Amino acid sequence: MQRKAYVSGVAALLAVLLAGCTGGSSDDSSTDNSNPGDAGTASPAAQPGKYRTLPEPCSAVDQDTLDSLLPGIAQITDEEQRDKAYEGEATLTFDTDRKVGCRWKVDSTDATDRLYVDFERVVSYHNSVSDDSEAEEVFGTKEAAADLPEPATSGSSSDGDSSSDSGSSSTDPSSSASASSSASPAADSSESASDSASPSATPSSLLPRTLSDLGDEAFLDDALSGSGSTVQQRTVTVAFRTSNVIVTIEYEEQPATVGAVPDSKEMQDRARKLAASLADTLAG
Template sequence: MQRKAYVPGLALLVALASGCSAASGSNGSSTDSKGGVTKGAPAPPGKYRTLPEPCHAVSKTVLKDMLPGAAGLADADAEKEYAGTADLTYDTDRRVGCRWKDETPDGVRRLMVDFERVVSYDPTVSDDDQTKELYGKKESAADLPAPQSSAPVTPPAGPRASASPGASTPPGASASPGSSAPPSTAGSASPSTAGSTSPSPSDGTGTDGLQPRRLSGLGDAAFLDDVSSPSGAGAGQGGGQRTVTVVFRTSNVIVTIEYTAQTMAPAPVPDSKELQEQAQALAGRLVEQFSE
């Protein structure tokens, strides 16, 4: 009787091949899991996956108010100014921006809008939590004054040092924009600042409600910063610059608006109230676009 040939290693190879096929998954598809990652549902992604086109996000009606000098230009030049200039970016799903510049004989106005979509690459940290952390750093960098309600302030015995905008105030009596001085010293002059140049009365450092502050009702969180500076040595001769910044967070997107007005002497430093109202109005329009 003829005997069949037997290969000793063949059975072992067949068994190994069968084991590898079974390990590929019960559904027949291969897995692509990351080694070392804890099993379980990953942190949820952010609400927004794309960003608006920034140069089209600001309506012409708003731009006409914020860039008044364009009204005196020829139609073609005005349209070019209203179109803005897009920031150079390499990933329009992650960050985009647009800038406008309005020049007149009296000065210059600049507007910047920036949209940033935050993505967390840590599977245990959600996009929203990553956005909160980044927003918190921006707010901390603005060095906003502590909320007035955080600590009671005892009124001084005599007339209030922080007089109304029309009253005479010693130079340096108000802290500079973004100062972290506690509320109890906000209206008092100190020897270390008595010789410094005082900002304009509506510089956002007094009690007129225009100080740098956190804003409510704008996205998930928002703040406003207001910084002014006189034009160098000519501080007493007029001229200067003011920049109002509004930053707000909505889910996993951070929006930044910077509105700057610069004047030439003898014009005074631009007024806080006007710039703040316009910047906040624009912020309100932009947050509505993310709510649609």
């Protein structure tokens, strides 16, 4: 009888201990999983980007556009070589759903033209950051690297200077006319030549700048390398972002003649037209 009582007492003690442990575990769980101010709710995942795939880059540029950007392509007499020139060369990539590109190069009697088109689909790996936001940050870094000039501001100080000059009683029209007439023709021609060669002579509409009519955000860069005594190469870059896809176009022209300068407006117009066409392709 005494042995049975002892066993029952041990069983009762174990039951009390187990109950205490269970209660403590439950209390700890509620404390660890608590979320002050938003108990029981999980943060919503950021929205994925609009695009899940990318277009085939070498077929994204049609033949008429290639004829315009690469004039020498029509001068290729061998049909097989001409077809190969139209096809372009795909760039090496390890994930065609993330980054693809294509290059074209055509030599002609007048110049060598190169075209490069790149598509990049940006994906965020953070639940709190959407693909679009990640792409916006990537594009911002790309634009900053282009180092575009600051846009001109309206209401420059020169207006104020001219108004103060016109109101000054010390200004002598006759002396101004005399000073103007004393300038030599040689000096005028030298100054004119200097202005035409200066970057400041470039129309503001052709300077590197952001673009407001292409995708969600875009910019254009225009760079001329070399000097008048060497072959000069112009590179026009147009980049734009639409949702989580960034498209970059690099269009280069190197004349065959020393001293010849590729036309900035013509190249910019061609590159922008291609960019608009690729934006329409992405829009479906």
